[in-house]
């Protein structure tokens with residue numbers, strides 16, 4: 001192995017890097033890395049962004065589904081008992097989605 005390239009990092013004094021590290025491969029490290037590895041940063045950002053988006057979206061979808069099943073407004077959880085499906089929510093004004101036409105009605 002060649003000498004460690006500390007380009008873009010903070011060089012460490014030999015007293016710090018000369019101590020026995022737990023990992024023998026780290027004995028060659030003479031600097032703290034400061035520059036991002038752009039490819040890895042981009043992949044990690046995309047991966048964790050998609051993971052968080054999926055998690056937050058699924059929680060919102062589950063909450064809307066549960067409110068719809070209990071007869072509540074899907075946005076504000078107002079109790080829609082006594083309201084027709086064509087009436088908007090009196091609390092937030094949200095129009096409920098039109099019920100899907102069943103294949104038996106023709």
Ligand SMILES: [Zn+2]
Nearest residue numbers: 073076089092
């Ligand atoms: Zn509402």
